[in-house]
Amino acid sequence: MLFNSLPFMVFLPVVFVFYWILLKKRLQAQNVLLLVASYVFYGWWDYRFLTLIAASTLIDFFIGLALTKKNLLRWKKPLLWVSIVFNLGMLGVFKYYNFFIDSWMEAGQALGFNMHFSSLQLILPVGISFYSFQTLSYTIDIYRNKIKPTSDFIRFAAFVSFFPQLVAGPIERASNLLPQFSRRREFNFEFAKSGIHLIIWGLFQKMVIADNCATFVNNIFNNYENLNSLTLALGSVYFAFQIYGDFAGYSNIAIGTARLFGFDLMRNFNYPYFSRDVAEFWRRWHISLSTWFRDYLYIPLGGSRGSRKEQVRNVFIIFLVSGFWHGANWTFVVWGAIHASLFIPLLLWRTNRKNLNGVAQNNLLPGFREFLHILLTFSVVCMAWVFFRSPSISSSFGYFSSFFENFGLSTEYLSIGRYSTELLLLIALFISIEWASRREEHPFAGKQKFVKTSVALLMITMFGVFSKHSDFIYFQF
Amino acid sequence: MKRFGLYISSILLIILVIFYLLDFTYTSTYTHGMPRNKITHLLSIEEQPIDYIFIGSSRVENTIDAEVIEEITGKKALNLGIQEVRLNDSFMLLQLLEKQSIKAEMVFIQVDYIYNKDKSSGYLKGSLMPFIKDDHIASMLKTRDSSYYYLKNIPFYRYLKYDYKSGFREVFNILIENEPYINLKNGYYPLYGQSDAGFNRTLPDTISKHNKYIEAINNFAEERNIKIVYFVSPFCSNTQNLEYVQKLKGRIPELLDYSSLFLDQDNLFYDCDHLNDQGAKEFSEVFAEKINSISTDVAPKAKLISNVQ
Numbered sequence: 001m002l003f004n005s006l007p008f009m010v011f012l013p014v015v016f017v018f019y020w021i022l023l024k025k026r027l028q029a030q031n032v033l034l035l036v037a038s039y040v041f042y043g044w045w046d047y048r049f050l051t052l053i054a055a056s057t058l059i060d061f062f063i064g065l066a067l068t069k070k071n072l073l074r075w076k077k078p079l080l081w082v083s084i085v086f087n088l089g090m091l092g093v094f095k096y097y098n099f100f101i102d103s104w105m106e107a108g109q110a111l112g113f114n115m116h117f118s119s120l121q122l123i124l125p126v127g128i129s130f131y132s133f134q135t136l137s138y139t140i141d142i143y144r145n146k147i148k149p150t151s152d153f154i155r156f157a158a159f160v161s162f163f164p165q166l167v168a169g170p171i172e173r174a175s176n177l178l179p180q181f182s183r184r185r186e187f188n189f190e191f192a193k194s195g196i197h198l199i200i201w202g203l204f205q206k207m208v209i210a211d212n213c214a215t216f217v218n219n220i221f222n223n224y225e226n227l228n229s230l231t232l233a234l235g236s237v238y239f240a241f242q243i244y245g246d247f248a249g250y251s252n253i254a255i256g257t258a259r260l261f262g263f264d265l266m267r268n269f270n271y272p273y274f275s276r277d278v279a280e281f282w283r284r285w286h287i288s289l290s291t292w293f294r295d296y297l298y299i300p301l302g303g304s305r306g307s308r309k310e311q312v313r314n315v316f317i318i319f320l321v322s323g324f325w326h327g328a329n330w331t332f333v334v335w336g337a338i339h340a341s342l343f344i345p346l347l348l349w350r351t352n353r354k355n356l357n358g359v360a361q362n363n364l365l366p367g368f369r370e371f372l373h374i375l376l377t378f379s380v381v382c383m384a385w386v387f388f389r390s391p392s393i394s395s396s397f398g399y400f401s402s403f404f405e406n407f408g409l410s411t412e413y414l415s416i417g418r419y420s421t422e423l424l425l426l427i428a429l430f431i432s433i434e435w436a437s438r439r440e441e442h443p444f445a446g447k448q449k450f451v452k453t454s455v456a457l458l459m460i461t462m463f464g465v466f467s468k469h470s471d472f473i474y475f476q477f
Numbered sequence: 478m479k480r481f482g483l484y485i486s487s488i489l490l491i492i493l494v495i496f497y498l499l500d501f502t503y504t505s506t507y508t509h510g511m512p513r514n515k516i517t518h519l520l521s522i523e524e525q526p527i528d529y530i531f532i533g534s535s536r537v538e539n540t541i542d543a544e545v546i547e548e549i550t551g552k553k554a555l556n557l558g559i560q561e562v563r564l565n566d567s568f569m570l571l572q573l574l575e576k577q578s579i580k581a582e583m584v585f586i587q588v589d590y591i592y593n594k595d596k597s598s599g600y601l602k603g604s605l606m607p608f609i610k611d612d613h614i615a616s617m618l619k620t621r622d623s624s625y626y627y628l629k630n631i632p633f634y635r636y637l638k639y640d641y642k643s644g645f646r647e648v649f650n651i652l653i654e655n656e657p658y659i660n661l662k663n664g665y666y667p668l669y670g671q672s673d674a675g676f677n678r679t680l681p682d683t684i685s686k687h688n689k690y691i692e693a694i695n696n697f698a699e700e701r702n703i704k705i706v707y708f709v710s711p712f713c714s715n716t717q718n719l720e721y722v723q724k725l726k727g728r729i730p731e732l733l734d735y736s737s738l739f740l741d742q743d744n745l746f747y748d749c750d751h752l753n754d755q756g757a758k759e760f761s762e763v764f765a766e767k768i769n770s771i772s773t774d775v776a777p778k779a780k781l782i783s784n785v786q
Binding site: 006196464467 | 481485491633
């Protein structure tokens with residue numbers, strides 16, 4: 001079920017009414033309702049894959065309990081490995097099996113071996129990369145004695161499948177979300193209202209920014225050989241805003257929806273395109289994933305301790321794995337490698353934590369130097385996005401080579417019947433709104449909330465894409 | 478909770494007001510603004526004598542140069558080709574011509590692989606959305622869109638569902654009087670050079686037994702004494718299953734078949750389905766000569782399409 005779809009517009013109020021009015025003050029019944037609603041939400045897309053969520057829930061629930069049993073202490077490590085192997089195994093089969101088979105065959109053929117392996121016609125279950133990481137963090141945290149396991153299966157199952165963040169995050173930690181299923185939830189008007197604001201802002205990001213950009217991006221990336229430098233540069237900028245609007249939009253709708261039910265999810269984006277270097281970008285972009293990798297991969301590897309060589313190795317590993325998490329394609333690995341290459345100099349010069357304060361904190365506009373840093377960071381991020389968006393490495397390089405070969409700065413008329421520069425005004429408006437609200441969680445904070453909300457609704461109605469809306473990009477990851 | 482209920486109600490009220498206001502603004506703009514597409518152009522003219530009208534998809538819009546037809550035949554011609562149009566839509570266009578009391582001596586309807594498709598395209602319906610409250614247009618859309626009642630009765634829904642055709646961009650262009658990319662007076666939209674998208678087209682292996690809109694068009698034309706001529710526009714050399722056209726002739730024996738006219742001249746094509754400007758001009762010449770020969774066979778008097786339902 002998509003957040004910006006008619007079924008969800010019916011589903012959400014129905015669940016809300018049952019939750020707060022019929023099941024008021026009955027915590028366990030509310031949790032059961034959330035569990036059922038979450039399975040309906042997911043099953044709406046493909047009910048067969050509910051078995052995977054159920055299996056992951058069952059295994060991690062019992063492993064979680066077993067990890068603290070005194071008589072099973074010597075099995076602690078093997079039990080953790082069962083959880084890791086099961087969750088990553090699911091990912092491996094559904095997401096990476098065909099990639100490894102194809103890569104293996106290509107490598108074999110390049111070396112002159114004739115290899116035959118069958119690839120499988122597998123559908124990637126939506127959200128598998130998100131909920132498998134979420135359940136994994138539960139067992140790892142119990143293993144590390146950071147949290148205690150829950151003995152309430154309904155609460156745990158509702159935590160794993162919580163519908164607002166089930167298919168595209170934020171990837172929640174058990175330490176933050178699970179206790180919320182145990183606490184009695186009181187309806188809080190201001191909290192719920194902030195949820196509505198986040199939903200409206202998320203819809204704006206998705207339907208006005210991401211979906212409008214998508215039309216241009218698809219056309220430009222499919223025809224890059226015939227387009228000039230300006231159009232190709234715009235293609236990567238539009239994609240930058242498409243993926244941001246799409247993913248941040250989804251996250252905001254998810255966080256907002258969770259607030260309607262009294263849950264507080266972690267923030268996933270913090271105006272990433274105002275970052276002054278790549279390290280800051282990664283503190284502001286997909287925060288739930290980057291902190292997940294930090295806590296469960298980077299720090300166990302040694303993090304920023306150890307020799308310079310080890311630090312560089314750790315950074316490379318975390319970025320390559322992060323790239324690979326996004327999809328089974330070398331393009332994502334290269335994307336990760338580019339970010340690693342941009343991050344490592346900052347680490348070596350010890351400037352990776354330089355920009356911890358807000359951008360232009362006490363000023364209306366950034367200083368010239370600050371502006372240049374933002375522009376430079378945005379430019380390199382856009383260049384890396386070309387690899388992320390391209391279907392193959394060769395087409396990524398083709399995109400860059402067309403940029404130089406077809407050098408030209410004129411506005412082009414695209415085959416979708418649109419001028420290449422048409423979206424710039426909308427993008428400029430979006431940047432202005434974000435800049436003005438960069439110190440807040442969302443643009444509706446502060447004064448004149450109702451006026452701002454009304455204007456946003458008007459803009460969604462006028463500029464939003466309703467007829468040919470695209471699925472959320474991060475569903476595929 | 479009560480406060481929240483009031484808050485949600487106020488949001489819903491705002492949405493409703495926005496829908497009403499925008500519906501009114503968009504509809505007024507379409508009704509009173511300059512025509513920017515073939516449908517609004519058609520609805521802005523009435524009782525005009527046009528001798529030859531060409532109906533079909535982009536394989537008409539980019540293929541028939543009405544000026545060339547006019548030069549050779551000495552008669553007035555209009556290219557009413559619209560992207561994605563199918564036979565269902567062609568029938569709708571005939572009904573629109575009748576609504577506008579537009580006279581035509583002959584109507585040429587393009588048919589090819591679209592014979593296998595019964596449904597109407599969204600493109601034409603999208604252009605008609607601003608006029609859905611017109612009784613005549615409503616009767617045309619009623620059977621063609623399953624969400625017709627919602628489109629007609631929920632304010633602004635019609636513009637949301639078909640926003641790519643009748644949304645903000647189009648309204649804005651009308652308001653600033655931005656000229657359309659097509660010369661609406663003759664309706665021909667030339668394509669220049671050749672596309673890099675590749676030259677290939679695979680026609681269907683099989684042909685539908687029946688397309689109910691051929692029958693509907695024929696009955697409609699017969700009742701109103703309109704001469705209908707079906708034709709197939711040229712395809713490029715790399716067209717697979719060209720024998721499909723022979724099967725089509727089995728269904729429409731009087732079909733004018735130009736599918737193989739330029740089979741050895743790919744330089745006249747923009748892509749496999751569409752001629753470029755040079756090709757369109759050459760094809761229009763050939764077509765015009767054929768029209769002259771048909772006109773001498775057929776009684777050359779113009780026929781008025783009456784305003785009969």
